[in-house]
Amino acid sequence: MKAETGVSTAISLPISVRSVTKTYGSFAALDDVSLEIASGEFITLLGPSGSGKTTLLMVLAGFIRPDSGGVRFGDRDVSLVAPHKRDVGMVFQNYALFPHMTVAGNVGYPLRLRGVGKAEVNARVHKVLELVQLGEHSTRNIDQLSGGQRQRVALARAIVFEPRILLMDEPLSALDKKLREQMQIEVRHLHKRLGMTTVYVTHDQREALTMSDRVAVIDKGRFRQIGKPRDIYDRPDSRFIAEFIGESHFVPVSVRGGTAYYRECPLELPEPPRHASRQQFLIVRPERLKLVSNGGGDGFNVFDGTAREVVYQGESTLLYVDLPDGIELAIRLPATSAGPTLPQPGAPVRLGLPACDAILVPGEGAS
Amino acid sequence: MTTTSLPEPVIGREPQAREALNAAALRKQVRSEATALSALSLPGLLLIGAIALAPIAWLFWLSFRGKSGFTLEHYERLLHPAYILTLQTTFELSFLVTAICIALGYPLAYLISQVGPRLATMLMLLVLFPVWTSLLVRCYAWLVLLQRRGVVNTWLQDMGLIEAPLRLMHNFTGTAIGMVHIMLPFMVLPLYATMRSINRDYMRAAANLGASPVRAFWQVFVPLSLPGLFAGIIIVFVLCLGFYVTPALLGGGRVMMWSMQIERNVTYHSDWGAASALGVVLLAMTLGIIWGVGRLIGFDRIIGGR
Numbered sequence: 270m271k272a273e274t275g276v277s278t279a280i281s282l283p284i285s286v287r288s289v290t291k292t293y294g295s296f297a298a299l300d301d302v303s304l305e306i307a308s309g310e311f312i313t314l315l316g317p318s319g320s321g322k323t324t325l326l327m328v329l330a331g332f333i334r335p336d337s338g339g340v341r342f343g344d345r346d347v348s349l350v351a352p353h354k355r356d357v358g359m360v361f362q363n364y365a366l367f368p369h370m371t372v373a374g375n376v377g378y379p380l381r382l383r384g385v386g387k388a389e390v391n392a393r394v395h396k397v398l399e400l401v402q403l404g405e406h407s408t409r410n411i412d413q414l415s416g417g418q419r420q421r422v423a424l425a426r427a428i429v430f431e432p433r434i435l436l437m438d439e440p441l442s443a444l445d446k447k448l449r450e451q452m453q454i455e456v457r458h459l460h461k462r463l464g465m466t467t468v469y470v471t472h473d474q475r476e477a478l479t480m481s482d483r484v485a486v487i488d489k490g491r492f493r494q495i496g497k498p499r500d501i502y503d504r505p506d507s508r509f510i511a512e513f514i515g516e517s518h519f520v521p522v523s524v525r526g527g528t529a530y531y532r533e534c535p536l537e538l539p540e541p542p543r544h545a546s547r548q549q550f551l552i553v554r555p556e557r558l559k560l561v562s563n564g565g566g567d568g569f570n571v572f573d574g575t576a577r578e579v580v581y582q583g584e585s586t587l588l589y590v591d592l593p594d595g596i597e598l599a600i601r602l603p604a605t606s607a608g609p610t611l612p613q614p615g616a617p618v619r620l621g622l623p624a625c626d627a628i629l630v631p632g633e634g635a636s
Numbered sequence: 637m638t639t640t641s642l643p644e645p646v647i648g649r650e651p652q653a654r655e656a657l658n659a660a661a662l663r664k665q666v667r668s669e670a671t672a673l674s675a676l677s678l679p680g681l682l683l684i685g686a687i688a689l690a691p692i693a694w695l696f697w698l699s700f701r702g703k704s705g706f707t708l709e710h711y712e713r714l715l716h717p718a719y720i721l722t723l724q725t726t727f728e729l730s731f732l733v734t735a736i737c738i739a740l741g742y743p744l745a746y747l748i749s750q751v752g753p754r755l756a757t758m759l760m761l762l763v764l765f766p767v768w769t770s771l772l773v774r775c776y777a778w779l780v781l782l783q784r785r786g787v788v789n790t791w792l793q794d795m796g797l798i799e800a801p802l803r804l805m806h807n808f809t810g811t812a813i814g815m816v817h818i819m820l821p822f823m824v825l826p827l828y829a830t831m832r833s834i835n836r837d838y839m840r841a842a843a844n845l846g847a848s849p850v851r852a853f854w855q856v857f858v859p860l861s862l863p864g865l866f867a868g869i870i871i872v873f874v875l876c877l878g879f880y881v882t883p884a885l886l887g888g889g890r891v892m893m894w895s896m897q898i899e900r901n902v903t904y905h906s907d908w909g910a911a912s913a914l915g916v917v918l919l920a921m922t923l924g925i926i927w928g929v930g931r932l933i934g935f936d937r938i939i940g941g942r
Contacts, residue, residue, distance in 0.1 A: 332840050352843040353852075365841035369859040378855075379845035426845065 281309040281466045282343040282433040284329065289338030291324055291490075298324040299335065300490035306468065308343075311460050313469045315477040316487035317513070322470045325487070326436050329468060331355050342434060358427035358465070360440040364419045366411045372398070372422050373407040379430040397429045400459070417448045424456070428463060435460075435467045441476065453479050474514045478502060486510055508630045511552045518598045519550040520572075522629065529629060532594065536570050537624035544631040552628045555587060555601035560612075561621035569621030572598060576612040586611065590618050692919070699912035710913035719897065719914075726894040729808070729883070730876035733815045734823075737872050738865070740816070741823035745864075748824075749831035760828070767821050775885040778814045779805060782886070806888025814886040815879060822875065823868040830864025831857075862933070870929055874922050894918055 284306040291299040298321045306312050314322040327333035329340060331352035339348040347355055366375050373394050380390045398404050401421040406414070414422065420440060427435060440456075441449045457480050460467050471477055477484045478498040485495040494506045505511040508519060522529040522536065524547055529536045531551065542549060551570075561569055574590040577597075586602045588611065600620055602611070612618050699710050713719070748759045766774060781787045782804040789801040804810050838860065842852035880895040887893070894914065901911040 330840075330844055332843075352840070353846050353848055355844075356846070357844065359841070359844045361837050361841060363835065363837055365835065365837040367838060367841070367856060367860075378842075378847075382846040382851065430846070 280431075280433050281464050283308040284434060284466060284468070285339075285341040286325070286329075287339045287341075289325070289328055289335045289340070291321075291328065291333065291335045297321075297490045299328070299338075302338070302487075302490070302492060304485060304492065304495070306466060309464045309466055311457070311467045311469065311480060311482045313471060313477040313481040313484045314487055315471060315474060315484050315514075318472060320487045321490040322472075322487050323438060324490075326438055326468060326470050329434075330357060330359050330436055356430075356432055357434040357436055358430070358432035359436040360420075360423045360427045360438065362439045362442060364423040364440075366419055366422055366426070368411050370411070371407065372403065372409050372411070372414070375411065375422060376407075376426045376429050379426065383430060393429055394425075397425045401425045401455075416444055417452065420444060420452060424459070428459075428465070431465075433465055435465045437467065437469045439471055440469075442471070442473070449476075450479075456480065478514070486513065488513075504628060505552065505630060508550055508552075508632070511628075511630060516555055516599070518553045518555075518596075520553055520592075520596055520598070521632075522549055522551050523547055524549050524629070531570075531572075536627055537568070538627050538629070539625045542629050544629070546631045548632040549629045550632060551622075552630060553598055553622055554626070555599040557622060557626040558598070558600040559621045559623070560600065560602070561619045563619060568624055570624065570627055572620045572622070574598065574618055574620065576614050576616045576618045578614060579611055588612065588618070590620060695912040695915050698908050699916050701909060707909075710909045711917075713910060714913060714917060722892045722894055722897050725808075725892055726877060729812060729815065729891070729893065730873050732812055733819055733876050734869055734873045736812070736816045737819050737823040738869070741820055741827055741868065742861075742865070744820075745824045745827035745831055748828050749834075763821050763824050766817070771818065771881055772885075774818065775814055775882050778810070778817065778886060782810050782813065805886055806890055808887075808891055810886040810888075811883045811891045814882045815876060818879075818882055819872045819875060822871045826867035826871065827861065827864040830867075831861050834860045866929055866933055870926060873925065877922060877925075878918060 284304075286302060286304040286306075289299050289302045290297070300321075302321070302325060314325060316322040324333060328335050328338075331347070331350060339346060341347065342355070342357070367378070370378065373391075376397060377390045377394045380393060385393070394407065395404070398407055401424055403418060403421050403425065406418065411419065411422070420443075423440065427437075437456075441452050444452060453476060469477075469480060478501075481498055483495060484498055484501050486493045486501065488509060494501060494510050496504075501510065502514055505514065511517040511519075520531055522531045524530075524542050524545075527541045529538060529542060529549065529551070536551065559569065561571060572590075572592055574592040576588060577591050578589040580587040580589070584604055586604065588600050588602060590598045590600065592598060598620060700706055700708070702709055744763070748756050748763075751759070779786075783789075784801045784803075786804070788804060789798075792798045793801065804813070834857065838856050839852050842856045843849070847855060878895050879893065880899065883891050883893045884896055884899075895918075898911045898914045898918075901907045901914065
């Protein structure tokens with residue numbers, strides 16, 4: 270049964286992607302990709318451009334036919350189902366609002382296609398436009414709207430027919446930073462309220478971390494890591510993930526007998542190394558480092574180096590430090606401690622990485 | 637490589653000037669640019685005035701001039717049944733040719749807009765190729781094809797589809813066939829330009845919202861292609877109204893168009909007044925149609941191809 274209000278509840282469906290492969294010539298856009306998405310989950314496909322994230326979304330929407338593989342929405346196998354019979358909402362990157370229809374015409378279109386009566390179309394369009402705070406704009410033409418308003422109309426049009434699955438293809442990338450951050454929160458609230466399974470595509474790692482229940486990082490047509498935002502950021506599986514999400518510097522270490530050594534000094538780790546390979550990297554994020562006074566350093570892995578460059582960034586200051594063997598580290602200092610106490614370039618600096626933040630990843634090439 | 641010790645930039649302060657800095661010189665630059673632009677367009681404007689506007693004004697004046705000064709007799713004569721019949725033929729033929737051009741041109745333009753860029757270029761060349769050959773040559777080619785013992789009739793008879801040869805030229809049918817052939821590129825070009833600019837995501841969005849391919853085509857693609865369609869209709873219809881060569885050749889004197897009446901009045905009767913009145917009426921009708929369509933959907937949409 271459809272809900273009586275049009276937008277108050279939506280039933281969600283789990284999505285199952287099994288062994289989907291799509292190649293263009295010799296280029297594998299999707300290389301044997303499988304993914305299980307829980308009912309009502311907000312999952313983000315995050316990856317650099319050309320990684321295959323949009324291709325996967327287009328496969329879900331039915332616009333791209335994979336070479337092989339299957340897609341299920343709940344119990345229904347949609348692998349061979351045409352796009353217009355899939356019943357999924359979608360927000361396009363360029364919004365794709367029909368310029369020959371008004372706001373209400375656009376939002377009501379999917380309802381009219383489903384043979385909903387005129388009065389009910391009007392009521393549901395009104396309701397959903399209220400929800401995205403565009404109630405008084407229903408008779409406007411699309412070219413009279415600002416970017417943010419278009420975004421809301423596109424969202425309203427995608428959810429008005431109560432799809433159980435919502436697909437979003439970089440929907441906020443055309444907005445400026447302030448509006449984008451505001452819309453991130455709004456989309457998140459909307460998802461909490463309506464509860465449909467949502468697949469969100471972005472190349473913006475901060476957006477992915479802000480919005481998602483889970484993040485699936487994709488590169489060269491394969492998933493590199495799938496997990497909760499905090500896990501992805503704090504416990505990356507590979508050097509690629511650590512480099513792609515957040516800012517990271519890497520210190521080469523050698524692992525022998527469950528202990529990691531940097532220049533023959535053993536490191537304090539929160540857990541024994543997860544990988545067996547001998548050559549590994551310690552991830553050092555600028556905001557996890559502390560300036561440590563000489564002599565101090567209990568509970569820290571300590572690195573002695575030379576200050577090279579100070580970069581002022583407003584809310585914080587970044588200090589680049591060279592270690593004796595040429596490895597570069599950076600430490601982020603909050604604005605309150607900036608100013609005269611900053612080490613000057615050329616001065617010796619002692620950096621401490623808390624033991625609990627010392628995460629190792631295998632060298633690239635090792636699995 | 638340090639960025640911390642950049643010298644303080646020195647910002648000079650002008651003493652209070654009466655005129656804002658460089659304002660006069662900047663204004664002068666704007667003025668001289670405007671002058672240069674008008675100077676560049678002046679030859680073109682003069683040329684248009686000399687070869688287009690002046691003759692039209694001259695025609696207008698002639699059409700009201702009889703043996704004894706001002707007269708309306710040239711216009712009164714246009715009410716004669718022969719002229720009314722010509723007007724009717726002209727409009728019938730123009731409507732028919734425009735309609736056939738839409739029926740043939742729309743699917744063709746759609747096809748070209750949907751295929752890959754290389755195939756599209758090739759197809760466009762095929763569409764444009766006739767435009768680059770002489771109008772007269774194309775008309776005589778149709779005479780060869782359509783005559784009583786011509787290629788078309790021979791084929792149809794050989795295939796056993798007809799018993800006796802069809803009358804395909806020196807009548808309405810032949811004129812229409814020839815005119816459609818000449819006019820088709822003028823329908824396809826604006827249609828193709830508009831269709832190519834329609835983002836594929838519109839059709840995807842329609843499908844995603846639940847529209848079958850047929851509904852998406854009629855409810856989304858066709859409305860978005862209307863500016864190109866109207867541009868094509870205006871061009872084809874207006875060109876048809878004043879068309880002379882093809883109807884004269886393929887009509888064989890049996891299909892009387894407005895333009896042929898003008899020619900007759902000048903060559904046979906040397907009646908410049910009557911010819912001018914005919915020309916003025918044709919011009920007025922053309923402008924009226926353009927104005928009407930423009931009011932209906934807006935010129936910026938047609939010209940801008942949005």
